[in-house]
Amino acid sequence: MKAGAAKLALLAALAVLPGVKAEDGAALFEQGVQAYTGENYERAIELFDKAVAAQPGASAYYLWLGRAYGRRAERVNRLRALGLARKVRASFERAVELDGNNIQALSDLLEFYLEAPGFVGGGEDKAQEIASRLAKLSPAEGHRAQAAILTKQKNYAGAEGELRRALALEPDKIGRLLDLASFLYQRGRYAEADELFDRAAKLNPDSPDLLFARGKELALAKRDPGRARLLLERYLRAARNPDDPPPSEVQALLRKL
Numbered sequence: 001m002k003a004g005a006a007k008l009a010l011l012a013a014l015a016v017l018p019g020v021k022a023e024d025g026a027a028l029f030e031q032g033v034q035a036y037t038g039e040n041y042e043r044a045i046e047l048f049d050k051a052v053a054a055q056p057g058a059s060a061y062y063l064w065l066g067r068a069y070g071r072r073a074e075r076v077n078r079l080r081a082l083g084l085a086r087k088v089r090a091s092f093e094r095a096v097e098l099d100g101n102n103i104q105a106l107s108d109l110l111e112f113y114l115e116a117p118g119f120v121g122g123g124e125d126k127a128q129e130i131a132s133r134l135a136k137l138s139p140a141e142g143h144r145a146q147a148a149i150l151t152k153q154k155n156y157a158g159a160e161g162e163l164r165r166a167l168a169l170e171p172d173k174i175g176r177l178l179d180l181a182s183f184l185y186q187r188g189r190y191a192e193a194d195e196l197f198d199r200a201a202k203l204n205p206d207s208p209d210l211l212f213a214r215g216k217e218l219a220l221a222k223r224d225p226g227r228a229r230l231l232l233e234r235y236l237r238a239a240r241n242p243d244d245p246p247p248s249e250v251q252a253l254l255r256k257l
Contacts, residue, residue, distance in 0.1 A: 025055035032064060037242040041072040059099035063108065066091030067243065070112075082120055088112055089121040096130075103141055106134050110145055114152050124149060140169040144179060156187060174200045178213045185217040193217070211235035212245055216253055225257040 032047030048065035055061060066088045073084035089112055095105035110130040116122030127149055135142025147162035163183055167176040181196035197214045204210065215231030218224050232250050 025051045025058065025061070028054060029058075029061055029064070032068070033242050036064065036068055036071070037246075039071075039246050039248055041068050041075070044068040045072060057098060059095045059102050059105060062091045062095035062098065063102065063105045066095065066108065066112075071246075085112075085116055085120040089116065100133070101137060103134065103137055106130055106137075107141065107145070110134070110148065114148060124152065127152075140166040140173075140176065143169070144176075147179070147183070151183070159183065172203060174203050174207050174209055177203075178209055182213055182217055185221060190221070190223065206234075206238065208235055208238040208240045208244055211238060212250070215250075219253040219256050222256075229254060229257050 028047050028051035032044045032051060035041075035044040035047055045065065045068045048061060048068055052058065052061045052065060069084045069087045069091060073081040073088065076084065089109075092105060092109040092112055095102060096109055099105065110127050113122050113127040113130065114124065127145075131142060131145035131149060134145045143162045143166035147159040147166070150156075150159035150162060160180075160183060163176075163180040167180055170176045177196045177200040181193045181200070184190075184193035184196070197210070200207065200210045211231045212235045215228050215235060218228035219232065232254055236247055236250055
């Protein structure tokens with residue numbers, strides 16, 4: 001779920017430790033989200049850890065704890081990153097265990113299983129099981145998950161088919177357009193991708209997701225650097241969600257221009 005939805009779920013039917021008020025966990029979580037947004041991932045981990053200790057039944061808290069561990073792992077040496085990766089997996093798995101309908105937790109766990117090596121808990125077989133669960137909750141998300149698995153297997157024709165099925169189910173959802181547009185851009189099919197980006201822009205030209213995705217693909221493909229810079233700078237000024245790509249990621253792309 002996006003950050004706004006996560007925040008709305010904070011106080012709903014959560015297990016709370018004796019002597020701890022639900023509001024305590026919610027306040028700690030909010031502070032953790034603020035630290036995460038500011039890219040202070042060590043502090044975010046500390047706060048999310050306290051939040052899950054206060055409310056161990058909160059799926060959203062474990063999801064964000066896993067995200068914070070993941071971001072922290074990107075900034076440390078390989079040995080420390082491996083230890084953090086195991087914590088990412090444990091946090092995401094706990095989030096899913098607590099709420100099997102948490103689509104974002106399932107999606108993040110699927111991504112972990114696809115990208116992480118087996119010795120820290122990754123595996124395509126595990127990803128496939130998660131994709132099946134997602135398909136039962138949302139057919140479009142199920143197709144998107146299958147596309148991720150097929151892309152990992154380098155079955156690009158199959159992956160494209162899955163992304164097109166997801167888009168057919170939700171043709172006016174910007175995320176579906178961007179998924180397929182980015183996929184095509186990475187295959188060098190720029191004209192087709194640009195048509196999809198243009199369709200997304202008609203739905204919401206100021207969408208942070210659109211600004212980042214199109215700017216990123218232009219930057220990585222080294223096409224139209226002026227437009228790429230404009231889009232990415234607009235993204236930095238946009239009203240973003242805490243789980244959107246952080247400014248440091250955008251700055252890294254800008255340095256490529």
